[in-house]
Amino acid sequence: MNRTPLPLEEAQARVLALAALTQAQETPIEAALGRYLAAPLLARRTQPAADLSAMDGYALAPGDLAGPWDIVGESAAGHPFAGAVRLGQAVRISTGALVPDDAGVVLCQEDTKRDGNRLTLTGTPPKPEGRHIRRKGLDFRDGDTVLPAGTRIGAAQLALAIAAGHGALSVHRRPRLAILDSGDELIAPGLPCPPDRLPASNGAMLGAMVNGLAGEVLRLGPVADDLHALDAALVRAGDADVIVTSGGASVGDHDLIQPALARWGAQVDFWKVAIRPGKPLLVAKRGAQVVIGLPGNPVSSFVTAHLFLLPLLRAMQGAADPLPREAQAYLTEPLGSGADRREFIRGWWDGHDVMPRPMRDSSALAAMAASNCLIEHDAHAPALKAGDPVRIHLIENGGSA
Numbered sequence: 001m002n003r004t005p006l007p008l009e010e011a012q013a014r015v016l017a018l019a020a021l022t023q024a025q026e027t028p029i030e031a032a033l034g035r036y037l038a039a040p041l042l043a044r045r046t047q048p049a050a051d052l053s054a055m056d057g058y059a060l061a062p063g064d065l066a067g068p069w070d071i072v073g074e075s076a077a078g079h080p081f082a083g084a085v086r087l088g089q090a091v092r093i094s095t096g097a098l099v100p101d102d103a104g105v106v107l108c109q110e111d112t113k114r115d116g117n118r119l120t121l122t123g124t125p126p127k128p129e130g131r132h133i134r135r136k137g138l139d140f141r142d143g144d145t146v147l148p149a150g151t152r153i154g155a156a157q158l159a160l161a162i163a164a165g166h167g168a169l170s171v172h173r174r175p176r177l178a179i180l181d182s183g184d185e186l187i188a189p190g191l192p193c194p195p196d197r198l199p200a201s202n203g204a205m206l207g208a209m210v211n212g213l214a215g216e217v218l219r220l221g222p223v224a225d226d227l228h229a230l231d232a233a234l235v236r237a238g239d240a241d242v243i244v245t246s247g248g249a250s251v252g253d254h255d256l257i258q259p260a261l262a263r264w265g266a267q268v269d270f271w272k273v274a275i276r277p278g279k280p281l282l283v284a285k286r287g288a289q290v291v292i293g294l295p296g297n298p299v300s301s302f303v304t305a306h307l308f309l310l311p312l313l314r315a316m317q318g319a320a321d322p323l324p325r326e327a328q329a330y331l332t333e334p335l336g337s338g339a340d341r342r343e344f345i346r347g348w349w350d351g352h353d354v355m356p357r358p359m360r361d362s363s364a365l366a367a368m369a370a371s372n373c374l375i376e377h378d379a380h381a382p383a384l385k386a387g388d389p390v391r392i393h394l395i396e397n398g399g400s401a
Contacts, residue, residue, distance in 0.1 A: 005274035008307070008342055014270055015283055015308050016322060018290045019315035022173040022241065029161060032153045034212045035171035036317040041147040044165030047139040051099040053106050055132040058090040058119060062104030065125040071117040075100055090119045099133055106132040140164065150320030172317035174215030178237035179206050181246040182230060182257065183296055186222035201365070202246040202294075202301050209305050213313040214242075221246075230260035241316065243289060244309055245282075247296030257293050258282065266291055274379065276341045277362035278304040297362040303344050303374065306393065324393045329354035329373070331388050338381035346371040347392065354392055371395065 006014070024038035053059065053075070060069065069090035075081035080098035081091045090107075091100050099106070111123025126132055140146050146164050147157060153169065161169060186200035187193045200222040207217055218240060220233045225248060237243045248257040258268065266286035271293075273281045277300035282293030292309050294301045306324060314322035332355040335345075346357040346367045356375055359367040373392040384390065 005272040005279055005341070006270055008273060008275055011270060011273045011281070011283075012308065012311060012323065015290075015292070015312050016315045018269065018283070018285055019312055019322075020288055021318055022175055022316050024170050025173050026168050027171050028168050029158065029166060032161075032169040032171050033155075033158055035153050035169070035174070036314070036319050037147055037149050037151045037153065038170040038172050038318060040145045040149050041151075041161060041164065041166065041169070043140045043142055043144045043146050046137050046141045047163050048134055048136060050136050052134045053093045053095055053097050053099055053132065054134050055106055055108050056095050057093060057109045057132065058107045058112060059085055059093045059100050059103040060090055060105040060107060061085050061087050061102055062129060064088065065105065065121070065129070068118055068120045071114070071119055073100075104133075105129045108132065148320065150318050152319065174213065175241035175313055175316045176216045176218075176239065177210055177214040177313070178218040178220055178240035178243045179203050179246070180223060180230075180233050180237070180243065181206075181221040181296075182223045182225060182233075183247045184225045186247075188222060202296070202298055205298065205302060206244060206246065206294075206305055206309070209302070209310065210313060213310060213317075216240075225256055227256055227260055227263070230256055231263060234260060234264045237289075239289075241289065242309075242312065243291045244305070245291065245293045246301050247294075261286075261291060261293075273304075274341045275303070275307070276339065276343045278307070278344075279341065281308065283308070295362075298365050299346070299362045299368050302368060306374065306395070307344075326376075326391050326393055327373075328389050329375075329392045331356070331384055331386050331390055333386050335375075335377060335384040335388075335390070337383040338377050338379050340379055342379050343377045344393070345375040345377055347373050347375045349373045349392055349394075354390065 064087050069088055071092060072089045073081045074092040075097040076094045077096040081100040084101040085091055085103040113120050113122045146160055151157060181200055181203040185198050187197045189199055193199050203219055203221050220236055223229050223233045245257050248255045261284050266284040268284045271282045272279055278295055280295050281304050284291040294304045311322040329349050330353050332353050347354045349372055354375060357367040357371055372395050376391040
């Protein structure tokens with residue numbers, strides 16, 4: 001086991017190397033929201049399947065732009081005109097309607113005047129002539145790869161898959177997760193809490209962060225700092241793909257996660273990462289099961305879950321890009337020089353500028369709850385002034401982006 005804290009990138013790479021893909025399963029398409037494609041998605045149809053009008057107006061034969069024209073019918077969405085358009089004729093057409101045979105021009109209705117079944121041009125004809133026509137295959141064609149493997153299915157991807165002819169998708173099973181928060185000082189949420197105790201908030205916080213990324217989530221805790229109690233909790237984890245612990249991962253007299261894991265049969269992969277907060281992170285494996293041991297301080301637990309637990313869960317589902325999303329922002333105020341470890345500072349991003357929160361204590365949840373990003377400040381980085389660019393990690397209300 002490493003004695004020196006690992007650099008962040010090395011530690012993340014080692015965690016992702018432990019991620020065994022969960023099996024693929026065919027899932028009804030709306031139930032696939034938030035899941036990751038197990039294989040490339042091929043179109044089963046062409047979109048659009050024929051030339052369609054992009055405007056409300058009138059369809060004409062190609063080159064027949066002088067007018068006037070006789071209106072000989074109508075093409076509406078789902079109700080195409082049955083005939084063909086000849087020179088001197090026009091067909092009333094709606095947005096999304098099939099362009100009639102032999103038509104190659106759509107005049108916008110704003111550029112025309114209709115008198116009974118007689119149509120005249122009052123505006124400018126389209127240039128080029130087919131400007132207002134959505135050509136067959138404009139979006140995709142039958143057999144095209146519309147989404148690569150590893151794509152996360154969001155609202156737009158869901159709509160695309162349906163448009164491509166799919167009613168079900170092959171996605172990876174969400175990993176089974178067990179959450180074990182430990183510590184003699186922890187009191188279950190909502191119970192009276194004397195001054196020497198703390199409400200157990202980490203289990204609920206971690207459960208919220210993995211919402212949508214994990215399948216079954218088994219809560220094991222709070223568990224006392226007792227080897228027998230921890231032994232029993234680990235047994236209760238059963239066949240969970242991932243066991244995440246919170247607290248007790250260091251080497252103090254009452255930090256018992258490491259000995260409990262050893263008794264359970266897990267082998268530590270590494271311990272300690274060169275970040276602040278979150279240095280005493282522990283990663284272990286038992287057979288196919290991965291253990292992520294998070295620090296007990298709630299902000300440390302949040303930051304390490306964001307950097308390690310969530311990427312692991314994404315990678316197990318085949319995510320093409322499992323690491324946290326980053327963006328560039330500009331400081332609203334100065335930031336001191338970097339310390340001996342890379343630091344993740346709570347902040348508020350308005351889409352351009354980011355304001356660091358002054359509170360840096362790893363137990364302070366109010367600053368975490370008032371933040372929507374983590375500002376990444378490199379070890380030994382020079383002091384920064386207002387307006388300087390920084391990297392940020394985006395945080396969503398439910399957990400992490």
